[in-house]
Amino acid sequence: MNKIRVSLVGASGYTGLELVKIFLRHPHVEISNLAVRSDVGRPFSELFPALKGRCDLICSTIDVSRIINESDVIFFGLPHKTSMDIIPKFLDSDCKIIDLSADYRLNNEETYKRAYGINHSDKGHLSEFVYGLPEFNREKIRQTNTVANPGCFPTGIELALMPVLQSGLIKTDSILVDSKTGISGGGKTPQPAFHFPESNENVAAYKVASHQHEPEIEQELSKMAGKSVDIVFVPHLVPMTRGIYNTIYTELTGHLVSGDLQELYLNHYKNEPFVRVMENGNVPETKHVVYTNYCDIGMAVSGNRLILMSAIDNLIKGASGQAVQNKNVMIGLDETLGLN
Numbered sequence: 435m436n437k438i439r440v441s442l443v444g445a446s447g448y449t450g451l452e453l454v455k456i457f458l459r460h461p462h463v464e465i466s467n468l469a470v471r472s473d474v475g476r477p478f479s480e481l482f483p484a485l486k487g488r489c490d491l492i493c494s495t496i497d498v499s500r501i502i503n504e505s506d507v508i509f510f511g512l513p514h515k516t517s518m519d520i521i522p523k524f525l526d527s528d529c530k531i532i533d534l535s536a537d538y539r540l541n542n543e544e545t546y547k548r549a550y551g552i553n554h555s556d557k558g559h560l561s562e563f564v565y566g567l568p569e570f571n572r573e574k575i576r577q578t579n580t581v582a583n584p585g586c587f588p589t590g591i592e593l594a595l596m597p598v599l600q601s602g603l604i605k606t607d608s609i610l611v612d613s614k615t616g617i618s619g620g621g622k623t624p625q626p627a628f629h630f631p632e633s634n635e636n637v638a639a640y641k642v643a644s645h646q647h648e649p650e651i652e653q654e655l656s657k658m659a660g661k662s663v664d665i666v667f668v669p670h671l672v673p674m675t676r677g678i679y680n681t682i683y684t685e686l687t688g689h690l691v692s693g694d695l696q697e698l699y700l701n702h703y704k705n706e707p708f709v710r711v712m713e714n715g716n717v718p719e720t721k722h723v724v725y726t727n728y729c730d731i732g733m734a735v736s737g738n739r740l741i742l743m744s745a746i747d748n749l750i751k752g753a754s755g756q757a758v759q760n761k762n763v764m765i766g767l768d769e770t771l772g773l774n
């Protein structure tokens with residue numbers, strides 16, 4: 435088959451690097467444009483020397499018509515609040531668009547304003563984007579040209595809760611989510627809290643019950659449950675480079691034991707290539723999922739409480755790996771290509 439031509443806008447960020455690494459091992463993809471803001475004219479391998487001899491393509495400007503003409507799929511690895519100003523210029527084309535930012539994940543402008551503190555500048559297109567969680571929305575992803583790739587925290591939390599929400603086995607107003615993230619979750623631009631002397635040998639909660647991902651998580655969990663879901667979400671920054679670990683405390687609606695739930699999860703995810711359900715009381719660990727597109731899920735029951743745990747790599751299943759999984763679904767390719 436002809437190679438699928440992909441371009442990256444915002445290629446010089448952490449998610450851009452991961453996308454390029456995945457494309458280099460994808461049998462049906464060729465990279466046509468690596469569009470950047472600050473590093474125009476430099477070889478990509480000069481920005482990321484690990485790729486010397488493997489991706490020496492010269493970084494280019496964000497030239498809309500050239501990128502459209504030379505691409506089948508365009509990935510956007512821009513910061514939120516920037517994506518919504520740039521993506522509309524690409525929407526009047528036949529290219530498939532995958533946005534890794536949060537700008538097209540929320541279904542309405544009021545929620546966007548509440549989460550991100552500004553008015554959405556492209557609200558007319560919000561309803562066109564499909565939320566790119568393949569395990570939940572595969573058919574819609576197959577049929578769309580525009581995907582909003584889920585956030586890193588939302589991905590692991592939603593995959594952990596989906597089976598019990600869809601079967602009505604937990605209460606939807608008492609879900610507590612305790613999450614830990616590695617420092618690459620903040621992208622490449624330095625911020626004080628992410629500075630090595632601040633974050634090394636330290637664990638701290640941040641944006642307690644006010645993190646911008648909370649509305650996204652509640653929006654998608656509500657769709658899964660078929661009714662409004664209310665969570666308390668407390669993220670923590672931990673001194674590791676990559677990985678996200680979620681511990682989720684829920685209340686069961688009836689009497690169930692660990693074995694029942696494990697069977698439900700094994701059955702629910704039996705055909706999913708990137709979700710692994712832990713067995714025999716084992717718990718997920720970030721070290722077993724980093725650099726992979728896997729989400730590992732574990733569970734335990736204590737009285738009427740169900741405790742769920744999930745682990746992902748924030749940059750792979752939480753961003754670039756999932757984006758490639760979505761691209762594979764949109765094009766009709768084997769979903770796992772480039773990701774194993």
Ligand SMILES: NC(=O)c1ccc[n+]([C@@H]2O[C@H](COP(=O)([O-])OP(=O)(O)OC[C@H]3O[C@@H](n4cnc5c(N)ncnc54)[C@H](OP(=O)(O)O)[C@@H]3O)[C@@H](O)[C@H]2O)c1
Nearest residue numbers: 444446447448449471472511512513514535619621622753
């Ligand atoms: N990091 C994660 O774990 C993760 C996970 C899920 C989703 N995401 C989302 O994915 C997106 C990219 O994340 P990232 O971690 O790759 O970010 P990053 O490392 O900060 O990279 C951002 C990229 O966007 C470019 N950029 C910034 N402002 C721009 C502007 N005004 N115009 C054009 N280009 C601009 C930067 O170029 P310069 O080099 O020139 O500044 C850089 O290439 C973000 O929206 C983020 O929230 C990230």
